[in-house]
Each structure stands twice: as C-alpha cells, then as structure tokens.
Amino acid sequence: MSSDVSALQLVLSGDPALFAIVRLSLYVSLCAVALAAVIGIPLGAWIALTKFPGRQGVIVLLNALMGLPPVVVGLAVYLLLSRSGPLGKFGLLFTPGAMIIAQTVLVTPIIAALARQTIEDLWLEYRDELTAMNLGPLGRVAALIWDARFSLVTALLAGFGRAAAEVGAIIIVGGNINGFTRTMTTAVALETSKGDLPLAVGLGLVLIAIVIAVNALAWTARRAGERWAG
Amino acid sequence: MKMLTRRLVIAAAASFLFAGHAIAQDKSIVVASTTSTQDSGLFGHILPMFKARTGIDVKVVAQGTGQALDTARRGDADVVFVHAKPAEEKFLAEGFGVKRYPVMYNDFVLIGPKSDPAGVKGSKDIVAALGTIKAKGSDFISRGDKSGTHQAEINLWKVAGVDIGKDKGPWYKEIGQGMGAALNTASASNAYVLADRGTWLSFKNRGDLAIAVEGDKRLFNQYGVMLVSPEKHPSVKKDLGQQFIDWLVSAEGQKAIAGYKIGGEQLFYPNADDPGA
Amino acid sequence: MRAPSSELPIEFEGVTVASGSVTILDDVSLIFDGGAPTILIGPNGSGKSTLLRVAMGLLPPSRGRVTWGGRIDVPPLRRAIVFQRPVMLRRSAGANIRFALGAAGVPRADHVRRTGELLELVGLAPLADRAARRLSGGEQQRLALARALARDPAVLFLDEPTASLDPVATKAVEDIIRAVSARNIKVVMATHDLGEARRLAGDIVMLHRGRIVERGPAASFFDTPQSCEARAFLAGDLLI
Numbered sequence: 001m002s003s004d005v006s007a008l009q010l011v012l013s014g015d016p017a018l019f020a021i022v023r024l025s026l027y028v029s030l031c032a033v034a035l036a037a038v039i040g041i042p043l044g045a046w047i048a049l050t051k052f053p054g055r056q057g058v059i060v061l062l063n064a065l066m067g068l069p070p071v072v073v074g075l076a077v078y079l080l081l082s083r084s085g086p087l088g089k090f091g092l093l094f095t096p097g098a099m100i101i102a103q104t105v106l107v108t109p110i111i112a113a114l115a116r117q118t119i120e121d122l123w124l125e126y127r128d129e130l131t132a133m134n135l136g137p138l139g140r141v142a143a144l145i146w147d148a149r150f151s152l153v154t155a156l157l158a159g160f161g162r163a164a165a166e167v168g169a170i171i172i173v174g175g176n177i178n179g180f181t182r183t184m185t186t187a188v189a190l191e192t193s194k195g196d197l198p199l200a201v202g203l204g205l206v207l208i209a210i211v212i213a214v215n216a217l218a219w220t221a222r223r224a225g226e227r228w229a230g
Numbered sequence: 231m232k233m234l235t236r237r238l239v240i241a242a243a244a245s246f247l248f249a250g251h252a253i254a255q256d257k258s259i260v261v262a263s264t265t266s267t268q269d270s271g272l273f274g275h276i277l278p279m280f281k282a283r284t285g286i287d288v289k290v291v292a293q294g295t296g297q298a299l300d301t302a303r304r305g306d307a308d309v310v311f312v313h314a315k316p317a318e319e320k321f322l323a324e325g326f327g328v329k330r331y332p333v334m335y336n337d338f339v340l341i342g343p344k345s346d347p348a349g350v351k352g353s354k355d356i357v358a359a360l361g362t363i364k365a366k367g368s369d370f371i372s373r374g375d376k377s378g379t380h381q382a383e384i385n386l387w388k389v390a391g392v393d394i395g396k397d398k399g400p401w402y403k404e405i406g407q408g409m410g411a412a413l414n415t416a417s418a419s420n421a422y423v424l425a426d427r428g429t430w431l432s433f434k435n436r437g438d439l440a441i442a443v444e445g446d447k448r449l450f451n452q453y454g455v456m457l458v459s460p461e462k463h464p465s466v467k468k469d470l471g472q473q474f475i476d477w478l479v480s481a482e483g484q485k486a487i488a489g490y491k492i493g494g495e496q497l498f499y500p501n502a503d504d505p506g507a
Numbered sequence: 508m509r510a511p512s513s514e515l516p517i518e519f520e521g522v523t524v525a526s527g528s529v530t531i532l533d534d535v536s537l538i539f540d541g542g543a544p545t546i547l548i549g550p551n552g553s554g555k556s557t558l559l560r561v562a563m564g565l566l567p568p569s570r571g572r573v574t575w576g577g578r579i580d581v582p583p584l585r586r587a588i589v590f591q592r593p594v595m596l597r598r599s600a601g602a603n604i605r606f607a608l609g610a611a612g613v614p615r616a617d618h619v620r621r622t623g624e625l626l627e628l629v630g631l632a633p634l635a636d637r638a639a640r641r642l643s644g645g646e647q648q649r650l651a652l653a654r655a656l657a658r659d660p661a662v663l664f665l666d667e668p669t670a671s672l673d674p675v676a677t678k679a680v681e682d683i684i685r686a687v688s689a690r691n692i693k694v695v696m697a698t699h700d701l702g703e704a705r706r707l708a709g710d711i712v713m714l715h716r717g718r719i720v721e722r723g724p725a726a727s728f729f730d731t732p733q734s735c736e737a738r739a740f741l742a743g744d745l746l747i
Binding site for chain 1: 260265269273274289290291292303304305306407408409410411413414417429432433434435436463465
Binding site: 134143149 | 560563584587597607611638640658
C-alpha cells in the first residue's frame, strides 16, 4: 500500500491491497463469531437451564472471561500453535486460521455469557408452558434459542465488535504478514509505528465505517424480523 | 434436520480454517526478520523480484531481533534475517542455524531534537555524544526490546564507559517497542534516539527531529541471514529457504538491495562478499 | 378423540403445598373423574391455581401424593394446561401449534392436517400465518387452547382462561370448552366468575384458604349451599 496517498484516495480508487486487507479482516472476524456462536450459544443455554454444583461460580467465571486480555490470549494460542508447541504439526501459526482460533477464544465467552443471561431470563417466562408440554432438555434449548433470536443477534454483534477491534491477539499469532495476515487493525498498528499517522487514521476510519455498516445491517434485519414477529 | 445443519456449519468452519493453511503450503517460506527491514520498505522492494525469479512467496514476520531468533528457535520460521552478529553466532552455536551469510549493512544514526539540548549535533563521535547525553541527563528513548538496534545501543553505551543497566536515570526511557514507535515517542517528547538510517528515511512523523550524529564507523549495522536447521526442526522448508538465501547473496539479489532508494538516497549497502562481515 | 385412559381418575391424597411458612394447599383430598367439567371456585389466593398445577404435575406436593390412573409420577403425556396469560412462542399461530404437535410426538406427516383441524376448532384458521404475539388477548387464549388440544389430552386444565377477556372473546372460549367437553375430554377449570361456573359446570369444588370447603353437583351447590363459606361467597360477601 502506497503511503503517500490518503486512505480516502485508496478507497475511492479501489486499491486492491486495501480491499484485500478489509476482506481478510471481515473473513477472520466473521468466522470467529460464527464459531463462537456455534460453541457459545448452546453452552450458554445449557448453563442457563441446568442445575449443577458450582453453577454460580461457573457463571461468574464466564462473565469474567468476557474481559480476557487479547494479548494474553494471543500469547497462549501462539505457544499452542508454535512448531515447538503441542499443536505445532498443523502448521497453523502465522496463518489466518490461527487468527480465527485466537479471536474465537476471545469471543466465545462474550456470546456464551450474554446467551446465558438472555435464555435464563426467557426461561423464567417460558418455564411453565415448556414444562407442561413435556419437552426434553434439547427441545427446551431449541425453543428458547429460537425465541431469543433477536437478543442473541445483539450478543453476536457484541462479539463481532470485540473481534473486529482487537489487534493484540492477531498480531502475535498472525505475524502481520504483508498480503497474508495483515488486517485493518494490524495495518493501523504498522502504519502508526512507521510514523505514517494520516494513513493510519484513515485506515482506522475505514475500519469504524465497516463496523458501523455491519451493525446497521444486523439492526435492519432485526427490526424487520421483530416487526413481523411482534 | 437441525443436527445435520449444525454439522455442516462446523465442517464449513473447519474447512475455512484450514483453507488458508492449504494455500500456504504452495511454495512459500516464512522469514523472521526485523522491524527495521520491514519499516524501511526494503522487503517491499526486493521480494517481488525474488518471487518473479523463483515463484516463491516470502512471508515476512517482522519482529525485533530477539523475538525473531526466538521464533526461529521454535521452528516457526524457515529463515532468519537479523542484524546482531553476536546473537546470530550464539544461535549458530546452539545448533539452530545451518550457516550465517553476511548480506548487507546500513548504519545507525543518532536522532535528536533540532534544538539539541545536549549540544552534540554535528559530532562525528557517537561515543562522546552518548557520554554527553548521560552527563547532561538529556531525554533518551531506548527500544528496550532486545532487538539488533537495542543491542547495538547497549554496546555503544559500554564503549562510552556506561553500564546503562545500572547507570540509567529518569532521562533514559525504555519503551519495549519497535523502531517506528521509538521514533514516534522521541518526536512527541523531543528526545534523542538511536535509529537505523533506513527506518529514519522512511519515517513520516518527524516533528522537530533531525540527525544529530552520523558517520562514525562504530555505527555500522551488519545484517546476516541464516537457514533454520532442519535437524532441529524437520518442518523447515530447507530447499526453498536456501533458494532465498542464495538469491540474497547473488549478484542479482545484491544489486536489488543496492537499488532500493528513498528520496534518491541508498539505504542498504550489500556486502555478501566480505567474509569478515 | 380417544376415550380417557391412563390419566384418570386423578386422586389427591392429603396433599399439602407449603412454601416456607405459608400453606397454600392444606390437606386436600379429592378425586377428578371423567364426565362433565369440574369447576374450581373460590376467592383469590384460595389455592385454585396451585391445585391445578399439582394436578397437572407441574408442582410436587410438600406432603401427601397425587396419582393418575392409580399410578404416581405419570409424565404429562395426555394432560394439558392453559394458563391465564399464555406465553406465545415468537412465531406464527400455525407454527405454535406445529411446535406443540412436535412436542407431543405427533409424526411430522400429520402436522399440516392436524394444525388445520385445530385452527378450525378454535376459529383461528384465517390467522394461521399471523405472528402469535400480535394476536389479540382472546385470540391468544384460543391459540393456547389449540396448543393444549394438540396434545390429544384426556384431561384439560384451564386456569381462569377468560379472566382478562371481553364478553365476546369469553363466549368464544366458553364455546370451545363446551365442544371439548362434548368430545369426552375431562375439563377441570378454575374461575372466579360465578356466572361462568354456572354456565359450564358439571360439578363444583370450592376452595377457601387452601382447603376444600364444599363440593358437589352444580345444581345442588348453587341452589342449596351447605357450608357457610359457600353461602357467603354466593351471596357476594368478601370471604376473609
């Protein structure tokens, strides 16, 4: 990416390097959110509906994990994926796959904790009806997750926000390799360290614009759904 | 039906994860190098030439010298390209590298505020200048990150008779980050900082900074390249890695390095033919 | 509709439900058996809702026991309950019924047909694709009835189903209840509307402060109440 040119000019001219970076950022963060949802929503639902010893402690821990420091997660995943580490033979370090893994670790507690809260609140309301229908645990979970879908979208957006904004984890496990693992946030970090602040600010604004666009899309979808479903 | 959908989603996700990995397996190597080679723009200039010649994708992970050598020790890189000869020789002695090839050198410059509070501007003696800075307690930014630049800085303090680890005061600020960050901090706090010329030339946020001291032979900064030992890490791509090294020290590679200029000024001087480098 | 089988008779043997120091049901013993609707009446707080929940199997007694068809711990396969404020699932009316059919184990192939039949029965056929949460109060109550009937119950419990409805909606619901009872489904319903009790009852069970104070066929209860509580209640006095 040429550094004598402002970020706006890059956007308007359709600079391929910039678009590759945007595409990678969205790819990594959206994959992470999808994986985190597949893991986190059922996990949150299960904790919401199941009584087991130490349940309150698990809930406190889950809420606390929402604040996992990204650099620490990055370091931990780095040590796991390094060739000298236990999962080294997959050769995932310094690839987008490693970045997705690190961000999934960061985002899953957010989605699980918010899902747990949402579904637990909903369970209070639905408990009698669902019990009277003689539903098993899977049936209850499925019914509650579907009925909670709008609130769960908000949880997913919170997770996406976290993933799209962070740099500490992905710069460690991705290596910020030009054309391969460089995302919007790592590009901002790099341009800042090179002293090209106008470009860094411009990239930052592009990133914010994209995050707003994603949120606006989800909001529109949610509104349309809610307007129908009442 | 829902179970099948869930399984499909997980399978799709897993394939996404590994797709990037699969593409990477085609003719590419990971080179652990320093922030100075990246930030100066050298790689942006020479790597496309290497790819055009061999079709090999060079993925540069830019870290400080200390971290780059550690990455290589762990087997997470195929080639390591840094500028701290003692550390590189230790790396070889430990058996992690195959052979060290000198590639090029550039020089360090002492950057400082135009107002020159320590009164060292224009000097050709870096050691005397550092001694003056310490005596006057002028603000000095150190990278503090075990990088090649940091190690060179520590050596220069030693030559000036200063054990900087013991004798530092509040005027000496270790930030633990790369060259760009150090220059940013120096610019913001009007302090002195030791930088490699390449990063300085491409640095845009100069503020009130300018070159204070340059040209002292002790400011020379030698770069060496090594293949990570396939005996220690069988996953190392030794053939592709050796191709990169061979190209760097070849006439074509050396010419490419010399051809990289910023504002008409050459940054790196190839010296692969100098056995003592 | 099948004849009631393993759910009836429902027998309460000395059932007490207490929560902390508060006794909600106090040593209640009675039997529900097939036939005309049994209506539970009594002032607010007398324990009608709790009795229905225990009979449905949602609430275990603190003391005593409940048997269904002579057995304890019978899962609610052929019982259903309609609450005063039913919870609508966030989907269409038809989808609500299909959900209930699925929960009751009805094979998928039958869902479309059964949903259509049930919507017809409760008069909601034109609203099949409307979001359930956007139905009126009366419509939601009728949908809840359809959901309950999707379980093909032998016994149908109703907890003050018309309490929040206007007279038109009330009549619609009462008509459905009459139709249901005519199909040999045992109806057990709580109400605080004496007129409704008169309209629907086969027999009356009156509760006061968690105890049964009187029970008997509707005619004799209304014409010749035996207990002073019943007499006071029918006269419109506040029963303390």
